[in-house]
Amino acid sequence: xSQVHEGAxxxxxxxxxxxxxxxxxxxxxxxKEYATFTAVKSLDLVVPQGEFFALLGPSGCGKTTTxxxxxxxxxxxxxxxxxxxxxxxxxxPYRRPVNTxxxxxxxxxxxxxxxxxxxxxxxxxxxxxxQQVADMLELVELTSQAHKKPTQxxxxxxxxxxxxxxxxxxxxxxxxxxxLGALDLKLRRGMQLELKRIQTEVGLxxxxxxxxxxxxxxxxxxxxxxxxxxxxxxxAPSELYENPRTTFVANFLGQSNLIAGEIEGRDGDHVKVRxxxxxxxxxxxxxxxxxxxxxxxIRPEKVLIAEAGTPIDAPGDVITGGYVTDVSFVGVSTQxxxxxxxxxxxxxxxxxxxxxxxxxxxxxxxxxxxxEFAFLLDASQDAKAGIEDD
Amino acid sequence: xxxxxxxxxxxxxxxxxxxxxxxxxVPIAIVVLMSFNDSSTSRNVYKFQKFTWDNWLHPGSxxxxxxxxxxxxxRIALLATVVATALGTLAAFALVRHRFAGRSAANLIIxxxxxxxxxxxxxxxxxLFVSAGFGGQLGFWTIxxxxxxxxxxxxxxxxxxxxSGLNDNLEQAAMDLYATEAQTFWRVTFPLVLPGIVxxxxxxxxxxxxDFIITNLNAGQEVTFxxxxxxxxxxxxxxxxxxxxxxxxxxxIAVVLGNEIVRRRQEKALAA
Ligand SMILES: Nc1ncnc2c1ncn2[C@@H]1O[C@H](COP(=O)(O)OP(=O)(O)O)[C@@H](O)[C@H]1O
Ligand SMILES: [Mg+2]
Numbered sequence: 276x277s278q279v280h281e282g283a284x285x286x287x288x289x290x291x292x293x294x295x296x297x298x299x300x301x302x303x304x305x306x307k308e309y310a311t312f313t314a315v316k317s318l319d320l321v322v323p324q325g326e327f328f329a330l331l332g333p334s335g336c337g338k339t340t341t342x343x344x345x346x347x348x349x350x351x352x353x354x355x356x357x358x359x360x361x362x363x364x365x366x367x368p369y370r371r372p373v374n375t376x377x378x379x380x381x382x383x384x385x386x387x388x389x390x391x392x393x394x395x396x397x398x399x400x401x402x403x404x405x406q407q408v409a410d411m412l413e414l415v416e417l418t419s420q421a422h423k424k425p426t427q428x429x430x431x432x433x434x435x436x437x438x439x440x441x442x443x444x445x446x447x448x449x450x451x452x453x454x455l456g457a458l459d460l461k462l463r464r465g466m467q468l469e470l471k472r473i474q475t476e477v478g479l480x481x482x483x484x485x486x487x488x489x490x491x492x493x494x495x496x497x498x499x500x501x502x503x504x505x506x507x508x509x510x511a512p513s514e515l516y517e518n519p520r521t522t523f524v525a526n527f528l529g530q531s532n533l534i535a536g537e538i539e540g541r542d543g544d545h546v547k548v549r550x551x552x553x554x555x556x557x558x559x560x561x562x563x564x565x566x567x568x569x570x571x572x573i574r575p576e577k578v579l580i581a582e583a584g585t586p587i588d589a590p591g592d593v594i595t596g597g598y599v600t601d602v603s604f605v606g607v608s609t610q611x612x613x614x615x616x617x618x619x620x621x622x623x624x625x626x627x628x629x630x631x632x633x634x635x636x637x638x639x640x641x642x643x644x645x646x647e648f649a650f651l652l653d654a655s656q657d658a659k660a661g662i663e664d665d
Numbered sequence: 666x667x668x669x670x671x672x673x674x675x676x677x678x679x680x681x682x683x684x685x686x687x688x689x690x691v692p693i694a695i696v697v698l699m700s701f702n703d704s705s706t707s708r709n710v711y712k713f714q715k716f717t718w719d720n721w722l723h724p725g726s727x728x729x730x731x732x733x734x735x736x737x738x739x740r741i742a743l744l745a746t747v748v749a750t751a752l753g754t755l756a757a758f759a760l761v762r763h764r765f766a767g768r769s770a771a772n773l774i775i776x777x778x779x780x781x782x783x784x785x786x787x788x789x790x791x792x793l794f795v796s797a798g799f800g801g802q803l804g805f806w807t808i809x810x811x812x813x814x815x816x817x818x819x820x821x822x823x824x825x826x827x828x829s830g831l832n833d834n835l836e837q838a839a840m841d842l843y844a845t846e847a848q849t850f851w852r853v854t855f856p857l858v859l860p861g862i863v864x865x866x867x868x869x870x871x872x873x874x875x876d877f878i879i880t881n882l883n884a885g886q887e888v889t890f891x892x893x894x895x896x897x898x899x900x901x902x903x904x905x906x907x908x909x910x911x912x913x914x915x916x917x918i919a920v921v922l923g924n925e926i927v928r929r930r931q932e933k934a935l936a937a
Contacts, residue, residue, distance in 0.1 A: 348837050368840040381838035385856050394852075395842035440842065 753820025827861025
């Protein structure tokens, strides 16, 4: 929707380009300490201009605090925030080309929807906001609601008003703090698609905070996984999923089987690890440790399963001696829990291709996986980190 | 039988509601009625003699001192309202928005004037004025000071309630949307607290206008309207008192209705 790009002057605040001409958002050593608690610990982060960036982490990990510092609503204890070459660490919130969609929307209850949306433009002295407001309301499909008060609208509508109110200012960076958290599942899925569409249309930098890993993966170009005030890992969704660097990421983003092993060392571009008597080799770029004890990780859907003694179509070692302890059928796939000889239960997802009927509980099975799908993590980490107890 | 019972069930709530309404409005209706009572032939104030407009049309013939007392009460109520609302609003902001030593003690002390008996407040104020050497100057200013004092706590409590109910995210949202501190206050904070301030002002006016006990103790030679009515009551209330009563009632209803009409019209204008 091209109207969105025309009209209002850009927000105040200098517009110096970065060395390479970009307006990336850069957080350097950003720290926020409260009296007894460090909410954000020396965060380093670059959000490339125009990206849909997700900050993903469990509740209380410091996501809101980070956003508030970028918006100027909290002052960092140390560290800097840059937009391109402009430092905005201590800039007043109303002088930053940054807008926020608040976790609870924070719509002005005494103003109608049109006035709420026009608020930012009017504060910057822009006259004749009518057309822009109309365009923006059309974008979020609320044209007919322009004269209602926020309290007369549903949660989903309020959320779209909050989005329109921020978006109309064409900020260089739009911060979204769990904007879909209050919506029910169906509405949330719809809004995810809509947000993504709008971001693609207007081409602004979005920093989207969420604790929902599925939401982050479907929407974001880049995800930063945050835990207890630090970024654990950052990258494209598929990259994080396929090659997690820490047990927290391995468990928080999807599920993982982590098997204790003894690392034997590098061998060319692979790392060899002894796991329950067998030796597995993990590609070097997926091995995040190369000595001592380690966790060998494999995603449940990468594990192949077959009744004991029947052939498995995989080039890796076949591990025998397991038996099925639990089966649940979820339509597209079947989820098995398999008790291994060393007393660990592994999770296996199998596509319901119809090639074979379900294996009942108690069936003796063999399992296997392609070595290139495994990853290797340092054993000093808690194997249960990031597992959500729900 | 069951039909009768159902009928009672359906009408009981309505009937009770009407009774409660009657309970509150009958005295007011009497006041309105009596303001049209021609009492020239008899001093029996409890009996309606004859309909007349005279009480309304000839304020000149009003009982001696009544007009003065009304005017005094209005002036004091207006001044006390303005001063108490302004000071009380500022105090409420300070109490809600700033952390300072003694804040919780201050929050408690505010309730004292509301909680302690008027007769105690009135006499201790009198003692204060006399011991401060104003014993000879009791009058307009001492009444005003006393009224501002008891109105203040009502204003602070009312505005504070409104202010603490305000989501401070709203102010941050305003700042995030390019509003400076001053714009945030005038565009967001103030409009949202305003209903509380207006309510506090209306409450102050009526508290001040009809206060008797504290006023009586600190009035010196001055006579406010409630004091006049009290005095006149010894001889039989003149019908003109009902005129003032009715006028006050009509004015308050008009204020409430006017407020509502303006609000509806604004909404309609916005919807247009
Ligand atoms: N004013 C404060 N004083 C002390 N601790 C705070 C304060 N604000 C937030 N915290 C703490 O900082 C941590 C991070 O909070 P927040 O950024 O809101 O987390 P998230 O948005 O990821 O759920 C939480 O553990 C919270 O309790
Ligand atoms: Mg949060």
